[in-house]
Amino acid sequence: xxxxxxxxxxxxxxxxxxxxxxxxxLAGNEAYGIPLGSVREILAxxxxxxxPRAADHFLGVISVRGEIITVIDLPKLLNLEVVHDGTYxxxxxxxxxxxxxxxxxxxxxxxxxxxxEQIEYASAMGADLSDYVxxxxxxxxxxxxxxxxxxxxxDPVSLLGGIA
Amino acid sequence: MSxxxxxxxxxxxxxxxxxxxxxxxxxxxxxxxxxxxxxxxxALINEIFRSVHTLKGIAGMFGYKHVGTVAxxxxxxxxxxxxxxxxxxxxxxxxxxxxxxxxxxLLTLEDPQSPQEEAGVQQYIAxxxxxxxxxxxxxxxxxxxxxxxxxxxxxxxEYEEHRLRACIREGLQLYRLRASFDLMSIDDSIExxxxxxxxxxxxxxxxxxxxxxxxxxxxxxxxxxxxxxxEELKAQFGGRYGSIDAIAEQTHLPTLPPQHTSIxxxxxxxxxxxxxxxxxxxxxxxxxxxxxxxxDHLMNVVGELxxxxxxxxxxVDRFKNDLTYRQSVMDLDRVGRGFERQLSELRTxxxxxxxxxxxxxxxxxxxxxxxxxxxxxKQVRLVVTGASTEVDKLIVEELTDPLMHLVRNAIDHGIxxxxxxxxxxxxxxxxxxxxxxxxxSNVVIEVEDDGDGMDAHRLRxxxxxxxxxxxxxxxxxxxxxxxxxxxxxxxxxxxxxxDMSGRGVGMDVVKTNILRLGGMISIASxxxxxxKITVTLPITLAIIRALxxxxxSRTYALPITAVREAIPYVxxxxxxxxxxxxxxxxxETLAIxxxxxxxxxxxxxxxxxxxxxVGSMGNRExxxxxxxxxxxxxxxxxxxxxxxxxxxxxxGATDLGDKQVALVLDAPALFTEYFDGPDAFRSxxxxx
Numbered sequence: 001x002x003x004x005x006x007x008x009x010x011x012x013x014x015x016x017x018x019x020x021x022x023x024x025x026l027a028g029n030e031a032y033g034i035p036l037g038s039v040r041e042i043l044a045x046x047x048x049x050x051x052p053r054a055a056d057h058f059l060g061v062i063s064v065r066g067e068i069i070t071v072i073d074l075p076k077l078l079n080l081e082v083v084h085d086g087t088y089x090x091x092x093x094x095x096x097x098x099x100x101x102x103x104x105x106x107x108x109x110x111x112x113x114x115x116x117e118q119i120e121y122a123s124a125m126g127a128d129l130s131d132y133v134x135x136x137x138x139x140x141x142x143x144x145x146x147x148x149x150x151x152x153x154x155d156p157v158s159l160l161g162g163i164a
Numbered sequence: 165m166s167x168x169x170x171x172x173x174x175x176x177x178x179x180x181x182x183x184x185x186x187x188x189x190x191x192x193x194x195x196x197x198x199x200x201x202x203x204x205x206x207a208l209i210n211e212i213f214r215s216v217h218t219l220k221g222i223a224g225m226f227g228y229k230h231v232g233t234v235a236x237x238x239x240x241x242x243x244x245x246x247x248x249x250x251x252x253x254x255x256x257x258x259x260x261x262x263x264x265x266x267x268x269x270l271l272t273l274e275d276p277q278s279p280q281e282e283a284g285v286q287q288y289i290a291x292x293x294x295x296x297x298x299x300x301x302x303x304x305x306x307x308x309x310x311x312x313x314x315x316x317x318x319x320x321x322e323y324e325e326h327r328l329r330a331c332i333r334e335g336l337q338l339y340r341l342r343a344s345f346d347l348m349s350i351d352d353s354i355e356x357x358x359x360x361x362x363x364x365x366x367x368x369x370x371x372x373x374x375x376x377x378x379x380x381x382x383x384x385x386x387x388x389x390x391x392x393x394x395e396e397l398k399a400q401f402g403g404r405y406g407s408i409d410a411i412a413e414q415t416h417l418p419t420l421p422p423q424h425t426s427i428x429x430x431x432x433x434x435x436x437x438x439x440x441x442x443x444x445x446x447x448x449x450x451x452x453x454x455x456x457x458x459x460d461h462l463m464n465v466v467g468e469l470x471x472x473x474x475x476x477x478x479x480v481d482r483f484k485n486d487l488t489y490r491q492s493v494m495d496l497d498r499v500g501r502g503f504e505r506q507l508s509e510l511r512t513x514x515x516x517x518x519x520x521x522x523x524x525x526x527x528x529x530x531x532x533x534x535x536x537x538x539x540x541x542k543q544v545r546l547v548v549t550g551a552s553t554e555v556d557k558l559i560v561e562e563l564t565d566p567l568m569h570l571v572r573n574a575i576d577h578g579i580x581x582x583x584x585x586x587x588x589x590x591x592x593x594x595x596x597x598x599x600x601x602x603x604x605s606n607v608v609i610e611v612e613d614d615g616d617g618m619d620a621h622r623l624r625x626x627x628x629x630x631x632x633x634x635x636x637x638x639x640x641x642x643x644x645x646x647x648x649x650x651x652x653x654x655x656x657x658x659x660x661x662x663d664m665s666g667r668g669v670g671m672d673v674v675k676t677n678i679l680r681l682g683g684m685i686s687i688a689s690x691x692x693x694x695x696k697i698t699v700t701l702p703i704t705l706a707i708i709r710a711l712x713x714x715x716x717s718r719t720y721a722l723p724i725t726a727v728r729e730a731i732p733y734v735x736x737x738x739x740x741x742x743x744x745x746x747x748x749x750x751x752e753t754l755a756i757x758x759x760x761x762x763x764x765x766x767x768x769x770x771x772x773x774x775x776x777x778v779g780s781m782g783n784r785e786x787x788x789x790x791x792x793x794x795x796x797x798x799x800x801x802x803x804x805x806x807x808x809x810x811x812x813x814x815x816g817a818t819d820l821g822d823k824q825v826a827l828v829l830d831a832p833a834l835f836t837e838y839f840d841g842p843d844a845f846r847s848x849x850x851x852x
Contacts, residue, residue, distance in 0.1 A: 021634060021636070036634050037634055037640075049817070049826065049827065051811055052764060053764070053812065054811045058808065061805075063819045065679065067676075067802075068802045068803075068804060069805065070804065072807075099805045160807075164808075164810050
């Protein structure tokens with residue numbers, strides 16, 4: 001399976017041009033785009049219970065309507081520079097194909113509709129990128145304050161699928 | 165120390181609650197009989213009367229003024245019913261059913277005399293009064309068929325006379341039973357006779373007879389009305405009590421000797437006039453209500469006994485190699501094993517007592533079914549199977565609300581109006597089935613209706629419209645996925661989807677409640693055919709008693725089964741043996757493990773005020789050093805997700821309320837790690 005196939009983005013059905021909707025979030029100093037379809041819910045961070053002895057990228061567990069959800073620290077998981085003081089802006093509930101995982105991010109930016117010409121797939125980029133990176137999306141907006149910015153498009157299933 | 169008055173008050177509330185539950189159950193039976201057009205069993209009406217009457221009595225004693233007032237008004241109404249001054253009708257049933265709600269509310273009042281309730285109570289009493297008295301339509305006095313001595317009639321109470329008339333009108337045959345009773349035990353014998361009387365036999369009254377009897381015995385003539393033949397009746401009573409003969413029409417009933425007419429005749433109807441609050445004392449229940457805390461206490465005693473057992477074990481071990489006592493020690497060991505077996509039976513037995521039949525919940529649901537059906541003018545037949553299926557008491561309590569919601573949903577939105585059902589070629593009466601059964605270590609409860617089913621596409625469209633689902637995601641949903649959308653928060657409370665609003669609780673809350681119990685919920689629905697919601701719950705295992713402790717400001721739960729005792733931690737007493745920390749407890753060496761260090765929270769604990777929780781597994785003991793003992797609690801264990809399954813030392817997590825999650829320690833794993841682990845007792849690097 002080539003990289004291009006593994007992580008295609010499902011286009012929005014009502015879009016004639018094949019646009020896709022992604023949720024842009026800030027992790028560390030980088031902006032990431034997560035396919036909107038895999039985000040179940042966005043939560044203000046509930047009280048976190050840390051799990052001793054778990055790998056560093058696990059923030060802990062939370063209770064969402066009685067269900068115990070494991071929360072990962074997205075910046076740590078991606079080996080990014082941690083810019084915050086241990087608090088997170090939001091926790092996204094993301095389906096990793098096996099269970100719901102909480103994904104702690106620094107900030108939720110906005111939902112973007114990316115037209116095909118705004119997306120550059122990893123397979124076409126030739127760079128040595130991690131499996132979970134679908135590609136990049138070029139957007140105009142206030143992601144990091146620059147006028148022309150990039151969103152790193154990631155596939156939650158391959159990022160979080162076998163996480164331990 | 166609890167105020168003894170509080171206890172008495174508590175007893176009252178428990179008894180009152182029981183009476184109201186009994187009332188509710190009996191009313192349902194009455195309602196059912198009425199709707200089926202069956203003969204109303206007078207015993208049932210008496211039972212209802214009796215509950216209300218007793219409630220009135222005890223409410224008066226405990227100052228529950230409003231309860232007393234309502235009970236009193238109801239009693240009058242029921243008396244009219246009992247005496248045949250009115251018949252069972254829809255209005256009457258409605259008023260009676262309302263009483264259950266009123267009683268339940270009035271019993272939970274902070275101030276049982278609260279003046280704020282006055283208006284509501286008076287309004288309800290007005291409703292009771294307005295049901296009014298319907299005169300029975302007399303079609304000639306049936307008693308005329310029999311030549312009854314007027315002297316007899318004068319000693320019959322109004323109730324007995326009414327029953328006599330009613331029985332004759334229903335075509336029952338009258339019988340006369342002659343029997344002599346020992347004066348000393350006459351009350352018991354009569355009680356026994358009444359118990360003997362089956363459904364088909366009603367005892368109208370009994371009168372002292374002139375004949376027979378001596379100083380110690382009295383002969384009574386018992387007037388019976390029966391649906392059965394003389395032979396059958398003789399088989400039932402004859403040999404035991406004396407002679408029986410049928411009373412032919414136009415024959416004379418036994419006449420009373422004139423000198424006896426003034427003797428108060430032992431009333432055969434339930435003696436309601438003077439028994440005040442004592443009626444319940446006589447109730448022949450085959451079950452008792454037990455405060456669950458008492459069971460908890462028993463469980464703790466079992467825990468203590470287990471300690472005794474292990475102390476015996478230690479003594480056995482100490483003398484095992486001492487030849488002098490060899491035989492005695494072996495005997496002691498054998499006895500100890502026997503003790504252990506019995507102890508484990510006891511433990512199982514107590515766990516078993518905690519189990520209650522789901523019928524307890526189903527009874528409450530039956531009332532909801534009736535109420536909801538009436539509200540919507542729908543005809544609903546409730547079919548219950550597996551009401552005797554048992555589940556832990558705690559689960560049953562938590563289950564009531566979610567099931568109530570499911571049942572309401574099924575009637576509000578599932579089952580169609582009789583007209584709509586007729587159009588769909590279904591019977592006008594819808595069926596709601598509540599099925600319960602065990603499957604492995606789970607109990608399954610199904611709420612199934614044969615209504616209109618759910619419109620999966622409509623659910624999906626709603627979810628998209630409300631922004632709960634993106635359009636593209638909605639395209640990939642299977643029909644089952646669409647149905648599952650009903651559990652999304654913010655969807656099922658919608659008035660458009662459900663045609664019914666204002667309830668405030670949606671299916672998401674139901675799901676949350678079920679998940680909190682460690683259960684699962686699933687939905688199956690066919691449009692036009694019906695909906696089935698299946699709830700799967702653990703029978704009891706998910707709930708454990710735990711000692712809640714605090715370690716470095718974090719909260720953990722330690723299953724109580726692994727805990728032997730807790731003692732103060734004295735840092736000065738700690739010694740090390742080959743690097744392992746130990747303390748001396750009652751002359752024995754106990755290895756200790758500082759949880760804060762084990763979990764990497766800090767390097768050493770030299771604080772005052774800490775505790776050592778002594779755990780025991782098999783014959784090993786290990787002390788866990790904790791900062792604080794918070795208390796004992798029943799907790800529901802939920803597993804940690806797949807991604808954390810490789811983390812050792814935790815059996816799961818539990819929701820302590822307020823979204824606070826505490827990890828449940830896995831005592832066996834911690835023991836194994838300490839004693840057998842490849843790199844036993846390796847502290848992880850300390851966290852900042």
